[in-house]
Amino acid sequence: MKKGGFAGRVLYVNLTSGEIKKEPLDLDLAQKFIGGLGMNLRLAFDRIKPGVSAFSPDNPIVLGTGPLVGTSLPATSRVYAVTKLPQSRAIGWCGGGGMTFGCLLKNAGYDHVVIEGCSKRPVFLKIIDDDVEISEASSLWGKGVEDTCTSLWDTFGRHAGVISIGQAGESMVSFSMAFIDRTSTLGRGGFGAVMGSKRLKAIMVKGSKGIQVADRKRYKALSDELLNNIREYPYLKEWQDLGLVKSIPFIPKELYSKIKKRRLACVSCPIGDKDIVEIPDGDLKGLISCSTSVVNLLTPIVYGFKDYREAIKCISILDDYGIDMFEFFGVLGFAKELFDQKIISQDILEEEIRLDSLHSMETWARKICFRDGLGDSLADGFEGIIRDFGKGAKRYAPYIIRGMLPYVGPRGPLVWNLFGTMELGQALDPRGPHVGASGSPTYFAKRPLGQFPRHLIRMGAPKEAISRILPGLDSPKGEQELKIGRLLNYSHNWFCTLGCLGICARAQINRFYSASLCAKLYSAVTGIDTTAEDLMKRSDRVWTLLRMANIREGFTRKDDALPEKWFEEPAFKDYLSGNRVIRQDLDQMIEDYYDERGWDVQTGMPTPRKLKELGLKES
């Protein structure tokens, strides 16, 4: 049978030497790691010299998409990148709803792009099918994300996919991100700064080669069935109209309908949860903003902004600079505390910090992006502030995990205080505190345990794991228990499966997929027959390789521990009992997680037996 799905090539670009190579994708290796996220990781693992700094020319950026991306299957749009990240200093994944980028990259004929070296001058990578060029970008350097995209679209047409950084990435702000088609974000953890360190302003791609599926008949049957399920989903319309606004109480629906201009979707997504909004009145009337979600645009309200219009303006500014808003508010909150504690003096502060003021936030965003005065310390995140203001500052820092602010926590900006997999996942994802890889049925607080097994099977957990995750489920008198650590193992594997294939992992999308459906789709699209069990084993391999990559970087069990402050009041609550989560509970969850993964429960190292089973060499 003919092969499909993969574009079949990897593009290698060296920004120092200017060398550009196109090489065939090693299909055997791609199969071992499924593709997409897994293959990115494998390519990065082979090329990263252990201990390399995130900003070294030797730190590669490996970017790519999975074998289902570019087909019409729902929400097969994801773009992932793997690199050494500056904030956590770990080898980590960054992913975004790929808008059109992933689809066009595949259409240009590449599954992955490996970017190494560092250019002397600002450049952007131009990919138009076989025509690949490292192009001069001095006219783009200094521009925000919006202008960079618009300028590239003006030159190359609107049907180009663009990944770009703003001024924050150029200045290597440690919490800068890249944006895909100016809407989706790529890289909490400092991915924007890695691009900036290479003087790579943007990647622009256009493609016209097309993507073939191996078994069209089987593909059509599977895809029709999937589409029907989506059509019949009772909340489809509501998701399409409201998205996250549906469940976030601080955004009144009337306000949303007043400002909503259009919802946008990544390629092939049936939900389309991106937003274009326009401010209808007031001083900011006519401001149009394009965002990964209106919820992000209104987040400053959580920090005390009174006028929603100013909140939108504030996030538009941050997005345009290419700054991670959570880290931005966290870092400024810390700096303000140090001022109140007289550790930062008035003459150093220069400008007042007010988290509820547009003027103040705009000023500080600029100072950070251009590393002006105190902005230079702040641009290096919590670490920069502690470096410059000493130990006295450290005791006032919020709890930090791997150099970053966890965003789900009793004192994080998003308050979910029941301790589920997304909470634990922040400690156990090497890239730093992130919830993206840790979705599970605990996402919806208080979901009855009886519903878990169905979801677990859907996520590819083997039947025998269910009694380990939910001991006592079947015993009539038995205490109900939920082993979050064991459950997280399957969240990570399921996330890998979706990430490797290129399916969006958001709850509203992945609910339509199951491990067995994924295996059928992979088989139909690529022509490589695969079972669900097989696919999950490969996902296990991918997540274990991520662990190995970071063990090679010197990370140990100690780095999975959570800061003491995490356990202070108001503390997290146990998912079932509502009791306070204490350190011993957490240590047990981490051990459970290691055990379920086949990693040594004391050291967190994958055991030799596990490595052998997965066909990964000990390194």
Added chain:
Amino acid sequence: MNKFKIEATPERCTGCLICQLVCSEIYTKRFNPSMARIKVDILGVDCLISFTEECNECGVCVDHCLYGALKKIPREKRK
């Protein structure tokens, strides 16, 4: 002549490109948005949906659009 004509409501379009993907696959056996007979252009707030001359109004794109941005309008009813 086909029984229906295709009408687009660009206000509802999200730019998901499913229409372009399925159209191209049917006629070229490859998912290739650049070969589609329907073109969706989202420029800022505005959206433009157009059809090339080769479009035979087969309706496959309509059947796949999940946002109600494409509709089949029976010809009889159109004057």
